[in-house]
Amino acid sequence: MTAADCRSEELGHTAEIGFRVWAPNLPALFTCAARALFALIVTGDPANGGAQAAEPVPPPATRRQVVVVAPDLESLLVEWLNELLYLHEASGAFMQVESITALESAPDRAQLEAIAVEVPSLHAPRLHVKAVTYHQLRVAPDGDGWRAEVFLDI
């Protein structure tokens, strides 16, 4: 799936920032939410290390398996994004989702497994995100697909 498959918009907040994303299915929704998060953090395309036009794209570095577990689907989205945020802060790289290999959601347990790639950053981030919050968190069916709303503490 490519960036073009994701639809997202910024949500207003007096002090913080949020986004709403739409996708045709749940794995795509989680991939799009990750893209929306890193699109706020970096100028340029996060999948290319924030490369601007005419800049060479850095080769991806480490591939990581990411597994997150949560009591419900909404918490799973927060856990997933916080995990990527942590990996970004620990490595200094931008996290690109290669694939979501499993996503299960039961009434009292949700689990996601994914392969994420650390893309070395060419530029300093433009936004520091402290955390992904549960504030007005939504993951819900929307027409034929899914919609999520997330607020970040910045």
Place this chain on the structure above:
Amino acid sequence: MISLNDFKRLATYVWELPKSHRADMRVPARVYASQHLLEQALTDRSIEQLINATTLPGVVGYAIAMPDVHQGYGFPVGGVAATALPSGVISPGSIGYDINCGVRLLATELTVEMVEPYLNDLATTLYRRCPSGLGEGGAIRLRDDELDEVLARGAQWCLEEDLATAEDVLHTEASGWLVGADPKQVSSRAHERGRGQLGTLGSGNHFLEVDRVADVLDEKIAAAYGLYPDQVVVLIHCGSRGLGHQVCTDFVRDFQEVMRRHHIQLPDRELVCAPLDTAEGQAYMGAMQAAANFAFANRQVLATLVRESFAEALGPSGLPTHLRQVYDVAHNIGKIEWHTIDGRAQQVCVHRKGATRAFAPQHEELPEDYRAVGQPVLVPGSMGTASYVLAGTAGAMEQTFGSTCHGAGRMLSRTAAKKQVRGEQLKLELNQRGIRVRAGSMSGLAEEAPLAYKPVEEVISVVEGAGIARAVARLTPMAVIKG
């Protein structure tokens, strides 16, 4: 939809929403504001979030919004709520992700006239020596055992390492050392995020300013704080960096499950909490205090870097470069304190999120030299505008759990601010007013433009008018250092 008509005006600057306003409210909600500021607060979710705060189990008295309130996540920024011990709750989201974000004021022995010829060099030296901005690491990289010492003992560790003076420590809230800190409750991830960040400002609304004392508003108290007209002072505004953010993230996640186990239901998941007398509540208390100690040490190391910068930039000219610490105070914290509620002394956990402790004269926690006049309260204004030094009052003890405002209060979103002003243009305007700006990010500068904030003067007139602080001095900026 909440409107002005839902409030009862208890006094000129005090408005109350009764408990009957919403079925799940446990106590009334009070807002300290002028009518204009209350109307402003009603334009976002601040008041709805304040009402949500009144639903916390064990909350006592009333939940309070300060005049600089704005919407946060879960709990409003500019909010205060006290929960009764032993079984009332502690709520990480009601303290905030930046645990012990706070302000430190250092006073020089210099006047504006003495510093002005060297101000450009001084601003550049401060920017070079005091790490700021995204991903910027600190001068000190701690070993694991050293980081645990910082978490356990905060500014006390700095004193032992010759990074603080005894006066610095005395002039810090709680002497910069929350004794209930438990480093073992701080996750390995939080350790990892904090290890290289001691002595860093960070980004966002954090800053370091060289200010002048533009006006002394209470001569007696200003004299006790060692402040006089035209004096050059330094404000440092920052917190516990990635370490504190991770502690809050960890416990907001873990408490989702804890709430279910304790059958607690709240209107916003970001308000999650645990009873203080449970293992989970105590674990967060230990971790939060450890993060708060890290923040005290962070501002202390920055104070050392500021002192080195003054020595480097002004020392060769023969000017005195000593900087004395006036005070250091938190505005995102949870503290166990005694307060009188309905005529009865009670031990409570005071959650202050975007609110500053403002203890009255004679309070036993105040250092000897400030005991007659009350605790210094440091209120940074928006960039390029005035900041204030206030003093704690008996009114704050009686009305607001010894708390008052923390700043100007955000009014416009960062995106909206950037649409209205460009960083380069703002820097130019500030330069034209004689304010030197050293900033890593022009976009970050635009986000903090004064037009994004409420007028700080209006906030100060409310807290003074309501008697929950006394204005002591007005500071105006000479140089601003930002990430």
